[in-house]
Amino acid sequence: MRRVAIVGAGGAGKTVLANHLGARLGLPVTHLDDLRYDAAWDVVPEPEFVAAQRAVVTRDRWIIDGNSTASMPIRFAAADTIIFLDLPPLVCLWGIALRRLRYRGGRHSDGVHDRITLAFLRYVLGFRRRHAPTVRAHIAAHGEHAELFEVTSRRQVNQLITGLDSGGRDV
Numbered sequence: 001m002r003r004v005a006i007v008g009a010g011g012a013g014k015t016v017l018a019n020h021l022g023a024r025l026g027l028p029v030t031h032l033d034d035l036r037y038d039a040a041w042d043v044v045p046e047p048e049f050v051a052a053q054r055a056v057v058t059r060d061r062w063i064i065d066g067n068s069t070a071s072m073p074i075r076f077a078a079a080d081t082i083i084f085l086d087l088p089p090l091v092c093l094w095g096i097a098l099r100r101l102r103y104r105g106g107r108h109s110d111g112v113h114d115r116i117t118l119a120f121l122r123y124v125l126g127f128r129r130r131h132a133p134t135v136r137a138h139i140a141a142h143g144e145h146a147e148l149f150e151v152t153s154r155r156q157v158n159q160l161i162t163g164l165d166s167g168g169r170d171v
Contacts (some may be wrong), residue, residue, distance in 0.1 A: 001164075003057070005066040005143070007135055008085025009127035010120060011095035013157060017083065018065035020161060025063075030056050032066020035148040039138055041115065050074065069134050076143035083160070084139070084150045087131055089125045091154065096124065 004021060015031060022029035035052040038044055038106055042044045044052075053071050057078035061129075063077050076082060087095075096116065139148060151157050 001081045001147075002027070002061045004063040004081045004083065005072075005078045005079040005146075006063065006066055006083045006085065007072070009067075009089070009092045009131070010124045011092035011099065012085035012087045013095055013154070014065040014067075014085060017085070017157060017161070020062045021164070022063050024161075024164060027061050027063045027136075028059075029065070031062045032064060032068055036066070036068065046070075067131075069138065072135070072138040073142040076138055076141075076146065077148045079088065079143060081141045082139055082146045082148050084135060084148065085157065086128065086150055086152050087154070088152075089128065091124065092124050093121070094126070 006018050018029045125141045
């Protein structure tokens with residue numbers, strides 16, 4: 001694992017996993033929200049967002065966590081590993097609630113971006129039905145060369161981490 005793309009619904013644990021893997025593997029971590037939004041949480045222009053991702057993926061080693069489906073081809077084509085956190089919506093909502101309790105909203109130095117809106121909650125609730133098929137299509141079209149870890153529970157995420165910590169790679 002030298003170039004890792006992590007995707008999944010909000011609250012699935014992308015940032016926590018990215019930070020853990022980055023520390024474990026000695027890889028720099030980029031959170032897509034840091035590229036997508038400016039300091040005032042305004043969306044940066046699309047060409048700037050795409051250019052920033054292209055700059056990251058040209059590096060030899062990286063982890064990128066985030067969901068922008070429009071730019072998945074950029075990340076997946078360059079990744080040697082794709083981790084798709086396909087957790088149930090209620091598990092993700094619980095993750096969002098815990099994040100709110102822990103961080104009290106806003107933007108934090110460890111990559112956590114805690115901004116809850118009704119649209120965001122709808123996105124999380126409908127992720128498996130509306131967005132997961134698009135993620136899988138992008139993986140098939142642009143990431144067929146990469147090792148894929150598709151996990152559907154927190155237990156499997158923990159098994160993935162444990163496997164990496166013990167030198168294994170199996171989920």
